[in-house]
Amino acid sequence: MLGYWGHIAVAFLYAALAVWIFHRHGLSNKQQLFLLLGLSLTSAWGFVVSMMGVNNLFAYLAESVRNLGWLIFLYFLLRSGDGREQPKSLNYIYFSLTAVLVFQTIVDLLIANINLTTDAAILMNYSSYIFRMLFAAGALVAVHNLYTVSAPNARWGISLPMAALAALWTYDLNLYTINYLTQTVSVELIQMRGFAMTLLAPIFIAAALRNSELRLRLSRTVAFQSVSLFVIGGYLIAMVLLNTLIELIGGDYARLAQSSVIFAMTIIALLVLPSGQFRAWFKVKLAKNFFQHRYDYRSEWMRFADTIGFSGHDTTFHERVIKSMADILECPSGLLLTPSSSGQLMLQARWNWSSADVPSNPGTQYMVEFFETTNHIVIMDEARVGKDDRCDPRALPQWLFDEPNAWLIVPLVHFGKLTGIMVLAKPRIAWTIDWEDMDMLRVVSRQLGSYLAEADSQKKLIEGQQFDQFNRRFAFVMHDIKNLVSQLSILSRNAEKHADKPEFRDDMVDTLQSSVGKMNELLARLSQHNKVKRSLPKYYEVESVVVKALEPKRLIHPINSEFEPDLCAVFDPVRLETAITHLVQNAIEATENQAPIKVIGKKQGDAVTIQIIDNGCGMSESFVADELFKPFESSKSGGFGIGAYESMSLIETMGGNLRVESTLGRGTRFTISLPASATVKESEEDFSAENENQSFTNEGA
Numbered sequence: 001m002l003g004y005w006g007h008i009a010v011a012f013l014y015a016a017l018a019v020w021i022f023h024r025h026g027l028s029n030k031q032q033l034f035l036l037l038g039l040s041l042t043s044a045w046g047f048v049v050s051m052m053g054v055n056n057l058f059a060y061l062a063e064s065v066r067n068l069g070w071l072i073f074l075y076f077l078l079r080s081g082d083g084r085e086q087p088k089s090l091n092y093i094y095f096s097l098t099a100v101l102v103f104q105t106i107v108d109l110l111i112a113n114i115n116l117t118t119d120a121a122i123l124m125n126y127s128s129y130i131f132r133m134l135f136a137a138g139a140l141v142a143v144h145n146l147y148t149v150s151a152p153n154a155r156w157g158i159s160l161p162m163a164a165l166a167a168l169w170t171y172d173l174n175l176y177t178i179n180y181l182t183q184t185v186s187v188e189l190i191q192m193r194g195f196a197m198t199l200l201a202p203i204f205i206a207a208a209l210r211n212s213e214l215r216l217r218l219s220r221t222v223a224f225q226s227v228s229l230f231v232i233g234g235y236l237i238a239m240v241l242l243n244t245l246i247e248l249i250g251g252d253y254a255r256l257a258q259s260s261v262i263f264a265m266t267i268i269a270l271l272v273l274p275s276g277q278f279r280a281w282f283k284v285k286l287a288k289n290f291f292q293h294r295y296d297y298r299s300e301w302m303r304f305a306d307t308i309g310f311s312g313h314d315t316t317f318h319e320r321v322i323k324s325m326a327d328i329l330e331c332p333s334g335l336l337l338t339p340s341s342s343g344q345l346m347l348q349a350r351w352n353w354s355s356a357d358v359p360s361n362p363g364t365q366y367m368v369e370f371f372e373t374t375n376h377i378v379i380m381d382e383a384r385v386g387k388d389d390r391c392d393p394r395a396l397p398q399w400l401f402d403e404p405n406a407w408l409i410v411p412l413v414h415f416g417k418l419t420g421i422m423v424l425a426k427p428r429i430a431w432t433i434d435w436e437d438m439d440m441l442r443v444v445s446r447q448l449g450s451y452l453a454e455a456d457s458q459k460k461l462i463e464g465q466q467f468d469q470f471n472r473r474f475a476f477v478m479h480d481i482k483n484l485v486s487q488l489s490i491l492s493r494n495a496e497k498h499a500d501k502p503e504f505r506d507d508m509v510d511t512l513q514s515s516v517g518k519m520n521e522l523l524a525r526l527s528q529h530n531k532v533k534r535s536l537p538k539y540y541e542v543e544s545v546v547v548k549a550l551e552p553k554r555l556i557h558p559i560n561s562e563f564e565p566d567l568c569a570v571f572d573p574v575r576l577e578t579a580i581t582h583l584v585q586n587a588i589e590a591t592e593n594q595a596p597i598k599v600i601g602k603k604q605g606d607a608v609t610i611q612i613i614d615n616g617c618g619m620s621e622s623f624v625a626d627e628l629f630k631p632f633e634s635s636k637s638g639g640f641g642i643g644a645y646e647s648m649s650l651i652e653t654m655g656g657n658l659r660v661e662s663t664l665g666r667g668t669r670f671t672i673s674l675p676a677s678a679t680v681k682e683s684e685e686d687f688s689a690e691n692e693n694q695s696f697t698n699e700g701a
Contacts, residue, residue, distance in 0.1 A: 006194025010046030013201045014039045034073040041069035054190040057112040064101050071097055074142050097138045104131035129180035136173035160207035164200045171196055318349035325444055326424055335423040337362055342657045348625050360661040370395035371411035372418040377441055378409035379433055410441055412449035419452035537654045542567045542601050549580040557588045558596035567601050569608035569674040575650040582643040583612045583670050590616030610672040619662040
């Protein structure tokens with residue numbers, strides 16, 4: 001009697017509720033229409049069960065129709081998200097649940113109308129319970145998805161109907177799980193469903209009083225989790241069906257077959273699910289088929305900010321710059337090239353790409369100018385076959401064409417100036433770059449370009465402060481030297497008055513004159529660097545100037561030199577001699593086994609090159625990029641750390657450039673390039689007296 005009157009109450013309550021909502025709100029939108037449909041079908045289900053009984057074919061069919069009505073309501077509520085049409089592929093989940101209802105109905109009809117054998121009847125009952133369990137679980141996932149993805153201002157309006165539907169399908173899931181496990185119909189739980197549904201009616205009434213427009217917004221994270229739950233549920237159901245089928249078929253090896261199936265499917269899951277390639281493929285397919293836009297811009301931007309802002313000990317700033325862009329496109333590795341003060345590109349950092357064969361001069365001035373003016377993102381697969389009409393092949397060095405994993409070349413431009421070039425490797429799952437990817441890359445590249453420009457400005461500011469501190473220390477030294485010279489001069493004159501004392505005279509005069517001579521020589525050299533203006537570069541013979549710089553060094557270390565005959569270039573002998581002295585001294589200090597240092601001069605195209613080669617300890621790429629040419633950073637005790645910096649500055653003021661090739665444990669090659677033509681344009685601002693003073697101090701040290 002409780003079951004009968006409970007289902008009668010469901011029939012009248014939900015019918016009255018549907019009529020009341022219709023009169024109160026009308027059919028203002030599709031969501032209201034299908035809400036009325038769900039309420040009406042629930043009323044019809046209660047009426048059929050009360051008239052026909054709970055364990056009846058018509059009762060089962062009415063239940064399926066009721067579930068279909070509420071599924072349609074959820075579907076159109078989801079389609080209303082953000083007020084725009086969602087991709088058609090979003091229908092797949094709801095199509096799957098509808099298919100479950102169809103198969104469930106077919107199984108119910110077969111059980112009621114066909115005489116089945118005992119084994120077939122058991123299989124049909126198993127299938128009926130499994131389909132009902134699968135639908136209830138899938139419907140709960142859909143309800144969870146809808147509530148979680150809804151906007152905060154929409155959750156207030158949909159929370160009550162979502163809670164009522166969740167209670168409905170939770171009851172059904174428990175009911176049919178018990179029936180499946182016990183293989184008997186739990187009549188008491190089926191009879192109580194009518195009473196349970198009457199308790200849910202006030203919740204629908206309260207929801208109608210809120211008069212919500214039932215709007216929501218999709219979330220990629222929740223969609224990914226929901227689809228994952230649906231797939232996992234399907235995987236578990238497939239395991240149950242296969243093992244049930246094996247058990248029904250029977251045979252001597254049924255248990256062995258069941259164990260083998262479970263073991264095989266478990267191994268497959270363990271191999272596939274943890275795979276990064278599988279996750280990347282799954283995300284690509286989910287974004288492509290379930291969303292109008294590939295990216296969840298909010299989460300991508302938060303991850304981008306976290307990557308750039310996290311200053312961990314395992315990655316440098318430039319490596320984080322690469323990683324922040326590579327993560328967006330699921331790229332496993334990348335390279336960052338940055339322009340030097342001379343305009344030449346240099347390898348600034350690698351991220352997970354140790355196998356890339358990057359030359360010491362990875363790009364030309366033309367490459368910098370091309371990307372700076374066009375800001376064009378190059379897809380290397382298209383550039384290799386000549387399909388990129390906007391790309392000038394001359395702007396791309398040959399090593400990029402030869403590197404098979406090079407995928408994208410992304411310029412980083414800040415206010416019209418190139419601050420870096422990103423080389424990204426091919427992603428785990430290849431896809432075709434479209435307009436949305438290009439828009440994302442342009443936005444991120446502009447942001448990274450500003451970060452690199454800011455870091456470079458900060459570096460120059462710190463260097464300027466260091467120069468200022470160094471000059472202050474130097475001014476104090478000069479002041480003390482002048483005081484000492486003045487005092488020693490007075491003392492020297494006074495000492496001459498005591499010439500009648502041979503011991504005092506000899507010792508004091510020798511000591512004082514020696515000190516005064518040294519101090520005057522120091523002041524004279526210092527004054528010369530302050531006042532003398534270096535001459536402009538002219539056409540000179542290279543070998544004689546370089547040999548002059550090498551002669552003092554040959555006394556302490558073996559040096560072999562080779563020069564092409566009549567080798568001439570445009571340079572300033574004083575500047576070149578100073579640069580050669582610094583570089584050769586560095587080579588000597590890096591070589592511990594007295595292995596000879598090679599100095600080779602030859603002509604290459606329109607330039608004359610001077611190579612200084614040693615077989616010493618070598619340097620890492622990060623040291624060359626970040627510290628070698630940084631002033632006031634020295635690994636030598638008592639050193640000022642401006643030798644390599646001054647050498648590069650001196651060579652650049654003569655219109656040349658300095659390149660470095662070095663490998664840890666195998667040695668270093670410095671290559672000085674000087675213009676071979678007599679026509680050279682030089683800035684009117686000569687090399688500053690500040691750097692000359694520091695050069696003198698470094699030589700003295």
